[in-house]
Amino acid sequence: MKAKIKILTNFGFLIYFVFILFQSCECPLKEANLYSNCKVREATITKFNPNGTIQQVSNPDGTYDLVFVPDSLYSIHTFLFPFEANLSGSLVNDERFAKSSTIPIVKIPFSDGRPYYISIFDNYPQNNDMNGDILLYYVADDFSYAEIRVAGELVRINQNFNSENSSDFCDFINNFTRDTAEIARLKSDLKKFGLNARNTDSYAQNYTSGNIVVLDVNNNIVANITPLQTDIDQALQKTTNKSVNVRVSIGQVYLYRARNGKYFIFAITDIRQGTLSPFKRRLTIMFSEVN
Secondary structure (H helix, E strand, C coil), X not given: CHHHHHHHHHHHHHHHHHHHHHHHCCCCCCHHHCCCCCCCEEEEEECCECCEEEEEEECCCCCEEXXXXXXXXXXXXXXXXXXXXXXXXXXXXXXXXXXXXXXXXXXXXXXXXXXXXXXXXXXXXXXXXXXXXXEEEEECCCCCCEEEEECCEEEEECCCCCCCCHHHHHHHHHHHHCCHHHHHHHHHHCEECCCCCCCCCEEECCCCHXXXXXXXXXXXXXXXXXXXXXXXXXXXXXXXXXXXXEEECCCCEEEEECCCCCEEEEEEEEEEECCCCCCCEEEEEEEEEEC
């Protein structure tokens, strides 16, 4: 009887030891690696608004300065995707709009030698001139859609993701990326700025001769100076298909090749206005880097 008790005791100790081993083991179990390919991140982008006024302020010595005063909805950031997996990206300001609500998007000298320049000014940078990856250009009054500008290459994935659940998003990413053939096809479908990309609602805002202004050597706008038509054509050609907007709605998912060369899948998870006055409009994305 004593021998049997000893055997049972040893058997019980073995079970207890195995239980403790599994409880304390930091071994990479299969379940623990379920989301290893997905590092879900989020970003909220405010509608780009560089508007403000030039005001004259007096100095203590009696002189005056002209200063740029932003309006209540002023926001000049764009979103930049991260270059490392342990980062979440950044909101980078376009400091060209720190002192003015417009910037020259093109400036070329007169080809006939006269001391003037042809230029076009705008309240938004063109896609190729953005310092981030995504600019929020417009938000509909009913928040049913928004328009963005992207600096890289874009295509819409023909599947929606209608959730803000991070685990569900990782499930979506991992299930989708298992189809390597589909990922390869989507990469081949990427279009610069998203223009004419498959399943993507996009359009280009191109300029006309009516947008042309003439500058002197001090960057002052001058009138009654007529540039050559060839110079006008050159200025317009330099800006063609570089102001591209993509219309997006909640639930839509996109594959994107960022400025840094990395690929990301992002979903539009929210389009809304702020809680506090002046109720700035915003767009939120959930994203993960993919191979």
